[in-house]
Amino acid sequence: MTDLPKLFQPLTLRGVTTRNRIVISPMCQYTAHDGHLEDWHLVHLGRFATGGAGIVFTEATAVQKSGRITHGCPGLWTDSQIAGHARVTQFALRNGAIPAIQLGHAGRKSGMQRPWFGNGPLNEADFARGDMPWSPVGPSAIPVADGWPEPHALTLDDIAELKADYAAAAQRALAAGYKIAEIHGAHGYLIHSFLSPLSNQRSDIYGGDLAGRMRLALEVVETVRAVWPDELPLFFRTSAVDGDAAGWQLDDTVVLARELKARGVDVVDCSSGGISGPATGGGRRQPGFQVPYAARVGKDTGMTTMAVGLITHAEQAEAILAEGHADLVAIAREALVDPAWPLHAADTLGYDTTFKTWPDQYGWWLAGRLATSDFYQPKN
Ligand SMILES: Cc1cc2nc3c(=O)[nH]c(=O)nc-3n(C[C@H](O)[C@H](O)[C@H](O)COP(=O)(O)O)c2cc1C
DSSP, X not given: OOSSOGGGSOEEETTEEESSSEEEOOOOOSOOBTTBOOHHHHHHHHHHHHTTOSEEEEEEEESSGGGOSSTTOOBOSSGGXXXXXXXXXXXXXXXXXXXXXXXXXXXXXXXXXXXXXXXXXXXXXXXXXXXXXXXXXXXXXXXXXXXXXXXXXXXXXXXXXXXXXXXXXHHHHHHHTOSEEEEEXXXXXXXXXXXXXXXXXOOSTTSSSHHHHHHHHHHHHHHHHHHSOTTSOEEEXXXXXXXXXXXXXXXXXXXXXXXXXXXXXXXXXXXXXXXXXXXXXXXXXXXXXXXXXXXXXXXXXXXXXXXESSOOOHHHHHHHHHTTSOSEEEESHHHHHOTTHHHHHHHHTTSOSSSTTSOHHHHHHHXXXXXXXXXXOOOO
């Protein structure tokens, strides 16, 4: 037995070792300009690096311009976008965090509203702001829901181009300094829409049975793995269930995970939902509601898994790992509340109650205050 909390045990994935098991989950900021990251992104992501996370994910980043979720989403479809990402990766690495990127294509949901303008299809008010629509694409000409635009069903040539663009974006991500790439296969975006029978009603090799619907996901993975160095890990985010009896099921996710593993995916990141509405919508949720998905995938496939979704407390995160339900925990909204969530979790779990793992710029002073003041007392 070790006294070291599981949350603070390093994890080695291929040639990359994280300082702990805490991942900041990808979070769209809808603040990029023409697909380029801004100062906002550096500060937003930089705070998570100085806040002690092991891995910091840059938000869903489009491999094609038309694959952006909104006009404010970043991309890596052209070389001029590399520099903005490089600032983020260099800062993260200098501060002990592993920079990771989520590569995606929004598919049927491309060109939608920023959440705070409605989180639905673009409307007149968005056009007036200059956010003009473009034609979304998908597996079949089936809209996300009533009122959403009908997507153009990708042709075989479109799919070949898409895969080449994934590879090119992955190479740009590498040039930018990312050490982990994740394929976004969740939340109703393009790859998920090919997986789900609710949205994929193709009759060619990219549709039909499970193998046909998985084909795009697996080919994208093969294409990216071919250019992503052997020593760097590849993650895949899945919507483990659609939440619809006629949709994608957890058993399908287990089959997919085995195929991903065979193609060099190292971590399955288990989210859920989003096929028929906004990615972040849904009803009331329980703490850790998606943890059972990671647990099942890990148990059945032996793969490294990441749990995400309403993980907010240090003890909760520690229990998920200690009970063997997942190997990594991802934090999203709670990191917006507290960008130094990992440092505070270290205090709560007794791993660091004296600021020794804080950045020197802060830790030296805080440790000094602790030693000399009756005013501040550590929690443990
Ligand atoms: C502001 C915001 C933006 C998000 N953007 C993404 C994204 O780019 N890619 C993704 O896979 N999930 C995205 N998500 C989902 C989160 O990564 C995470 O899975 C979800 O919020 C549940 O975790 P939480 O309960 O810790 O917030 C986003 C969530 C938030 C709050």
